[in-house]
Amino acid sequence: MDITVKDLTHLYNPKTPFERIALKDINVQIKSGTFLSIIGHTGSGKSTFIQHINGLLKPAKGEITVGDVTIKAGEKNPKLTALRKKVGLVFQYPEHQLFEETVEKDICFGPMNFGAAEEEAKRKARDALDLVGLPESVLNRSPFDLSGGQMRRVAIAGVLAVEPEVIILDEPTAGLDPVGRREMLSLFMKLHKQKSLTTIMVTHSMDDAAFYSDEVMVMDKGRVVMKDKPEAVFSHIEKLQSLGLDVPETIKFLLQLDERCQVGIGTPVFSIPETAAKIMEMLGQGREKGARV
């Protein structure tokens, strides 16, 4: 589902002495099927931005179009139910929002809220549970008896059961251990491909942004500073650092090595095997140069 954002501006506490610009003149196009990561300092506007995409926040200026729904500043909102069904938002620590007596009831809440009959909702709940890799045996358990990682999966299943076409993740791996993080991210990668989703992920991890996304969008002080392929974004190292952001570990290492070897790091790479291959190449290159001298 294509998402188009035109001249979007958002104000906090409008028309009060505390008025503050949260987002300023944002123009962005997110093509259907893209995996986009959003990075930026705390307070750069990432969360405010994503909340516009499913109509939780309304623009002060500009417009947002998601599929065939357009939300325009100053105009009455169109029917948001359709939009919210298509755009699933997974908040930070989604497990804090579980509330039902059983896992099944909790996952069914979404689909039934959007008008599904009980039987249909139950079927969707089972499918969603399968997608997040939990066994059916947890359906009748209380979500609060599960482990933290399982609770998060249940909360995500609740969003998936509504069968959204766009999924927005606000720091989906916060608080997880390294293995839990990797599992969670492969889960989203799998869903992204299987269900042809458009995925938007807000993250503080430069490594994850670099490794998983088709595109990375950098925000600062409510504006979009860059939006490009990870290789392009993470080539602007000084710019990122001036925004208080980091670069992926792989790049940090290559830069350190290059300081000693002076052969240049070329196109950024983000996986460990690719980095190792590049290092072998850098070492070899040095040798050739030496031979020529």
Added chain:
Amino acid sequence: MDKLIEVNELFFRYNEEDQWILKGVSLFVKQGEWLSIIGHNGSGKSTLAKCLNGLLLPEKGSVRVNHLDTRDESHIWDIRRQVGMVFQNPDNQFVGSTVRDDVAFGMENHGIPREEMLIRLDDALKQVQMEAFADREPHRLSGGQKQRVAIAGIIALKPSIIILDEATSMLDPEGRSEIIRTMRLLNKEHGVTVISITHDLEEAIYSDRIIVMNHGELLDQGSPRDIFKETKLLKDIGLDLPFTVKLRQELQKQGCPLSDRALFQEELVEELWTLRSKI
């Protein structure tokens, strides 16, 4: 070697019907060290941390802080003053309406006289470099600043130990390095003992010692270099390896004749550089 905390055969569970969360953990914490405790979610790390300052009490075994037993009610306030704790969520630990009030809160609770309080307040805010924010409202600060205020509230009580319970996990990279910088300073310059419960292995490699927890038991302990030599053991219990170790292993796999030594990025860079000049 001065043992500041001694944990002996500690068993803990939340309810009598439940399974043990901690199963016979024995360990010690040395004066002035930076100790990291790693382990996957649910391994008992945070429960262990809460036992160390008497927020939770052992069902069997004992925890002693400076020779005081946490089960002895007459010492509990002294123990909690000595062992401060910074929690994960920066938004859940504020009570005061200004930074100054918030830092003073703990001191008021401990009945510290006003004149002394004023001195400690300024001193604590200076140590975390938040003196310019004394009159600000805590909820308007960034995550890293909030955590530094929480740390100031603790150091105002002159603790011997500060426990970071995943205190950086909700922060952005900048906030994270602010906290680590502040804590290193307190550790090195002021001799505060630090216990850091963390998933961040790039932080853990800088500790003096690491304890690995698994299913409520202490699985391994040692220097970072020793711990990350046991790569198979760590992988088996679902833990990751530091970046440098992973890259080093991949380079070895691709035929680069490296030693098994490098733990820090700089060390691997040096070794690669030496290799290159030899070629």
